[in-house]
């Protein structure tokens with residue numbers, strides 16, 4: 001069968017195993033020194049599809065062991081139960097033909113193994129979608145949004161550029177501003193009648209905090225926050241749509257180019273100017289790479305913490321005993337924070353198989369997707385005692401919410417600060433609240449409530 005890739009080239013398929021057999025090169029190779037990472041991906045493409053994917057052809061998931069779909073609308077609301085069932089049915093690695101072929105390790109051991117194996121698994125694309133990056137996309141080891149899409153050795157260089165900006169001494173001074181922001185959002189909820197007023201803790205609160213903070217750090221105007229959220233939605237949730245149709249991503253590309261130009265002309269004391277100034281081994285970093293890093297900070301910094309704040313408040317709305325413990329004993333927050341992150345870890349990332357390999361008996365083929373559900377690793381009884389119970393003061397808690405291996409989250413200081421301050425301010429203002437209706441969960445790799453109605457039962461003056 002044939003399929004169309006963007007720019008109109010065609011690719012031949014063997015439908016039997018879903019793997020591309022021949023690619024028709026329609027454009028000349030890049031320069032002589034250009035080394036393609038994927039031997040059999042079609043040349044001359046930014047994005048290519050292995051098998052045309054339409055979720056309607058597959059219908060609802062029949063069996064998560066063999067037909068896994070993290071973008072099925074019912075997946076995120078009940079994901080912990082699905083991981084448990086898979087583990088208990090003796091399936092440490094699930095599979096799916098969707099998205100052109102995808103594997104899903106479920107146990108802590110298998111997730112950890114893939115995350116550390118940068119030889120067999122590339123980070124060139126970390127969001128599963130119908131399109132894989134083609135030869136004209138910024139190639140490995142750099143990738144489109146470094147360092148998350150970078151492989152060694154470039155990964156280490158790109159990561160070292162960003163690390164100083166997220167070190168504790170750079171992040172701690174943001175605390176008063178974040179507290180002020182949370183209080184402004186709480187003030188904006190207007191008059192509260194305890195026992196009656198219902199607010200949406202995701203829409204009116206959680207979603208605004210990380211986007212505002214990362215926007216300010218980058219030196220972007222706060223009125224552009226909707227654009228960033230739309231972009232993140234396009235990048236992370238519209239994954240089954242034809243490559244090249246997610247116009248929010250293009251808008252953001254233009255926006256960031258304009259910001260880079262403006263920051264070059266008028267340097268200031270912010271993260272964008274800092275990135276325009278850094279060098280790798282004495283060479284300035286190209287605008288393409290700086291733009292990619294900014295895109296990454298927006299993707300990595302928005303949905304993730306928004307989801308973590310939302311899930312934590314969702315938990316507290318249903319567990320007044322944990323809420324009360326935090327009010328009575330604020331020092332417990334140190335442990336509670338890690339337990340929120342473990343139990344409700346929001347981030348699943350992905351890899352592409354770099355070369356054929358046998359993984360625990362699974363015949364992985366080059367260009368297959370591998371989903372890395374760090375949240376599932378956090379619920380593995382082989383790693384955590386009683387993993388499905390939230391223990392507010394759990395002491396032993398080496399969770400994987402921020403990832404494992406070389407790509408471990410470099411925004412974790414900021415994420416922890418935002419999460420802590422957001423919860424502290426919310427429970428101080430509303431010492432009692434309860435769930436007041438249906439929760440709407442996100443779709444796809446970042447898991448968290450997008451609508452979270454809560455009834456305020458008690459409000460501080």
Ligand code: HEM
Pocket residue numbers: 115123126147148149159162210214296297300301302304305308345346347348349350374400401402403404406407408409410411412414415416
């Ligand atoms: C609760 C909130 C957050 C969670 C749970 C989280 C989780 C993660 C995870 C699991 C990874 C590893 C990805 C992989 O292995 O492919 C990662 C990487 C990353 N995160 Fe976060 N993140 C959060 C917030 C943030 C924030 C606020 C920022 C910065 C604004 C950020 C910046 C990054 C960056 C730059 C990377 C790539 C690091 C690398 O490739 O070396 N994250 N994050």
